[in-house]
Amino acid sequence: MGTLLLNTPQKIHFFDIHTHKKCESESVFSIRNYFPEKLEEISQNEYYSVGIHPWNINLNFLLDDFYRLKDFVCKPNFIAVGEIGLDKLHPFFELQKDFFSQQASIAQHYSTPIIIHCVKAFNEVFSILKKMKITVPVIFHGYNGNLQTTKYCIEKGFYFSLGKDLFRENSNACLSLWHIPQRSLFFETDDSDYTIQDIYAKAAELLYMDLEKLKQQISENFNRCFSTSF
Ligand SMILES: [Zn+2]
Incomplete structure (x- = not known):
């Protein structure tokens, strides 16, 4: 641990915990998500997560993708397994599990955080995490x-990463924001058109919180959560 803390405290102001887009801003640390079949597109200076998305469960390619994922967890700049999870609105639910x-x-074995995609399947996700004794x-x-x-x-x-739903009044994300301890919070752009700066600003507004304080908190959360990844 420590490279990030030691080298970048002045430059990094925002953490985008999950995105599918390349970010050019020097003040943003983002974790770009890759699917195993797109790994050759990873550029050297970006940090990324890799995982087989529940939407991509496809009987023909599964095993291949899975082994490519195993190969990748030891590479530099790989810092999380994700997005992985369960989605009841998509087929092959048993296979998804x-x-x-x-x-x-794999994440547990390599002490790597897990970024989860979950739609209408929280109970199943919870029970798998429990059964697998996941502690990362x-x-x-x-x-x-x-x-x-x-x-x-x-x-x-568990940690929560909130994004575009903060802009929908009365969304579950907005309501949850009040209940989530600040030490468990993250923000993300995913594939939305909002910038991570927009999302931080919206969250600070909803929490009646000073933006600088929020930035400081998320930075602490990041260093705690990803302490084994650097
Ligand atoms: Zn995503």
């Missing part, structure tokens, strides 16, 4: 769960 479990166990940091990306789910995640010490 297998792939989620196997990828979670878990981040629910694009979080928009209800209050009961939020409470469970808080109890388990």
